[in-house]
Amino acid sequence: xxxxxxxxxxxxxxxxxxxxxxxxxxxxxxxxxxxxxxxxxxxxxxxxxxxxxxxxxxxxxxxxxxxxxxxxxxxxxxxxxxxxxxxxxxxxxxxxxxxxxxxxxxxxxxxxxxxxxxxxxxxxxxxxxxxxxxxxxxxxxxxxxxxxxxxxxxxxxxxxxxxxxxxxxxxxxxxxxxxxxxxxxxxxxx
Amino acid sequence: xxxxxxxxxxxxxxxxxxxxxxxxxxxxxxxxxxxxxxxxxxxxxxxxxxxxxxxxxxxxxxxxxxxxxxxxxxxxxxxxxxxxxxxxxxxxxxxxxxxxxxxxxxxxxxxxxxxxxxxxxxxxxxxxxxxxxxxxxxxxxxxxxxxxxxxxxxxxxxxxxxxxxxxxxxxxxxxxxxxxxxxxxxxxxxxxxxxxxxxxxxxxxxxxxxxxxxxxxxxxxxxxxxxxxxxxxxxxxxxxxxxxxxxxxxxxxxxxxxxxxxxxxxxxxxxx
Numbered sequence: 001x002x003x004x005x006x007x008x009x010x011x012x013x014x015x016x017x018x019x020x021x022x023x024x025x026x027x028x029x030x031x032x033x034x035x036x037x038x039x040x041x042x043x044x045x046x047x048x049x050x051x052x053x054x055x056x057x058x059x060x061x062x063x064x065x066x067x068x069x070x071x072x073x074x075x076x077x078x079x080x081x082x083x084x085x086x087x088x089x090x091x092x093x094x095x096x097x098x099x100x101x102x103x104x105x106x107x108x109x110x111x112x113x114x115x116x117x118x119x120x121x122x123x124x125x126x127x128x129x130x131x132x133x134x135x136x137x138x139x140x141x142x143x144x145x146x147x148x149x150x151x152x153x154x155x156x157x158x159x160x161x162x163x164x165x166x167x168x169x170x171x172x173x174x175x176x177x178x179x180x181x182x183x184x185x186x187x188x189x190x
Numbered sequence: 191x192x193x194x195x196x197x198x199x200x201x202x203x204x205x206x207x208x209x210x211x212x213x214x215x216x217x218x219x220x221x222x223x224x225x226x227x228x229x230x231x232x233x234x235x236x237x238x239x240x241x242x243x244x245x246x247x248x249x250x251x252x253x254x255x256x257x258x259x260x261x262x263x264x265x266x267x268x269x270x271x272x273x274x275x276x277x278x279x280x281x282x283x284x285x286x287x288x289x290x291x292x293x294x295x296x297x298x299x300x301x302x303x304x305x306x307x308x309x310x311x312x313x314x315x316x317x318x319x320x321x322x323x324x325x326x327x328x329x330x331x332x333x334x335x336x337x338x339x340x341x342x343x344x345x346x347x348x349x350x351x352x353x354x355x356x357x358x359x360x361x362x363x364x365x366x367x368x369x370x371x372x373x374x375x376x377x378x379x380x381x382x383x384x385x386x387x388x389x390x391x392x393x394x395x396x397x398x399x400x401x402x403x404x405x406x407x408x409x410x411x412x413x414x415x416x417x418x419x420x421x422x423x424x425x426x427x428x429x430x431x432x433x434x435x436x437x438x439x440x441x442x443x444x445x446x447x448x449x450x451x452x453x454x455x456x457x458x459x460x461x462x
Contacts, residue, residue, distance in 0.1 A: 018307040018318075032310065065309050066316030066344070066354050114313050118359065134312050 005160055006053040009037060009153070014060055031138035034061065035106040036149040038076055042083025043102070044154065054080045068117065075113045079106050096147045103146025107138050285446055292336035292448065300334075300448040301325050306350070315358040315378060317341075317444060322349040330409060332450045338415035338438035339363060339403055340447050351449075355441055356416065357384055364407035365416055370394040373404060374433065376416060382441055384417065386433035393431070395422050401435055411450060 013033045021027040034057050041050035058073030065072065083102060090098065115131075289302055303319035321327055323346050331343040333353045341361065345352040354361050357378040365376045365386060372393035374386040389395055399419045405412025421434035 014310060017310050022308040029312065061310055064307070064318065065311045066314035066352070066358055066360065067311060114311070
């Protein structure tokens with residue numbers, strides 16, 4: 001169930017940034033929306049849940065993008081590992097400033113890996129001023145919306161957990177009731 | 191008897207007074223006092239009634255107007271929506287007409303496709319189109335627009351394909367400057383412009399010159415327009431000049447494209 005939720009979030013974010021955002025004037029320079037989600041996974045979810053999700057997201061992005069295959073998987077994995085490392089060193093909790101910094105760092109890490117790849121592959125010897133502007137825009141967006149997105153993911157997850165817990169509790173209670181009724185019937189028959 | 195006479199006299203006097211009064215209007219001042227006393231109350235009551243009546247009527251009017259307003263707004267929205275739809279259809283029609291005309295001009299077989307998604311990253315310039323293997327597309331086919339070259343198919347699934355635009359860093363198109371026939375390779379810069387690399391310093395290249403495909407890369411047909419030269423830098427220390435090109439295709443507004451099919455391969459596929 002939780003994987004379905006992760007896949008849905010991932011697909012929604014990917015579709016949002018490939019179909020809707022490129023047509024909107026200011027949002028077309030926004031950062032990769034999957035970064036806050038990876039930061040969220042690194043901060044709040046266990047590794048057995050997060051790593052398959054991170055790989056899935058990287059795979060989808062690698063397929064949709066014109067990047068060399070594996071670039072997004074690598075970037076997301078490094079990002080995830082970095083966030084896990086930071087959470088071991090720092091107590092992040094609900095501190096918005098640190099969360100914002102984590103998202104900003106995530107954006108920087110992604111761009112750094114991309115630039116390093118361009119440099120290694122030799123696809124462009126120098127980076128234009130527009131590229132730097134692009135990074136600055138992305139960072140501004142990340143500072144502004146990153147923590148909000150993280151809070152949104154947390155809230156959604158909490159609601160999902162409560163809903164699932166309620167659903168399974170209800171199911172368990174019904175099962176127990178049914179068992180008790182059957183047991184009572186057997187005793188009565190005896 | 192006296193009573194009867196008295197009543198008759200009173201009636202007569204009464205009639206006389208009334209007939210005199212009816213001929214000539216006279217006032218005695220009491221009327222004014224009475225009016226002054228009663229009129230304010232009358233006014234108050236009348237105004238109150240008018241006020242209540244007004245509110246009542248206005249309320250109903252407002253309810254009616256509000257409903258009417260709601261209906262009109264709804265109709266206006268519908269009309270605007272319709273209008274927008276027609277405008278979109280008109281624009282799409284124009285674009286498709288251009289594509290059709292272009293399709294007639296181009297000698298090779300082409301498939302029209304719609305752009306359904308853009309690259310999630312700002313650093314790579316690819317788009318997803320709604321045609322794939324099922325429509326005869328294969329990897330490496332050129333993608334064009336009436337304005338010029340758009341890109342190249344780099345991945346094909348059954349019904350969708352990924353197209354790398356010429357403004358992508360990894361893209362390369364063998365090109366010629368139309369006027370002077372100077373040759374070079376167009377490389378994307380990931381912004382909405384390209385660079386014409388490997389143009390020798392001795393070649394005559396000027397701002398405003400049109401650049402076309404040379405056809406030597408075995409991907410793009412020869413003579414397709416690519417862009418206009420927007421900047422030329424000649425450095426004494428270098429063999430090549432730095433030539434910047436602004437593509438004719440507006441990649442921000444890419445909606446429909448034409449994929450030029452490789453006729454031989456396509457025929458083979460259809461024969462199989």
